[in-house]
Amino acid sequence: MGAALGIYTGVLLGTMAARPLWNSALLGPLFLVSGLSTGAAFMLLFGLSERERLFLSRTDMGLIGAELVIIALWIISLATAGGPSQGAVAVIFGGPYTAAFWTLVVALGLLAPLLGEWLELKHGAVPGKGTAILVLLGGFALRWILVFAGQATGWVTEIAMR
Secondary structure, three states, X not given: XXXXXXXXXXXXXXXXXXXXXOOOOOHHHHXXXXXXXXXXXXXXXXXXXXXXXXXXXXXXXXXXXXXXXHHHHHHHHHHOXXXXXXXXXXXXXXOOOHHHHHHHHHHHXXXXXXXXXXXXXXXXXXXXXXXXXXXXXXXXXXHHHHHHHHHHOOHHHHHHHO
């Protein structure tokens, strides 16, 4: 049930052929992995044993890595597809959602927490709740930006721009 809940939004959006930014089979797995990562981060906000914290931190690092790979594959698939898909991906490459996507999702929501969790594991730094909060904010930003950016693009928008 949890996996279905995590993946359904991506699957639902991925079936929207009229919205090229969403029309990808990778959105389901992206939303699932992001949901699992934010779930692990949420658990890290609570008092856990050292063993539980290490397990969740390592798991979240793997999930963040997987999320980065899926995002890269999603962007590559859009950039190498036809005109409408290339126009759609332009909203995060110089368009109105560029700063939000690359700052909130990639830098603060994925790369900073990945670095923070790595430092905690490798150098025994005191675990901070800031890393988990960044993952949660990044997961929310990913969903918000994808939904709004997808609504701003589409076949009708592409035709009107020509």
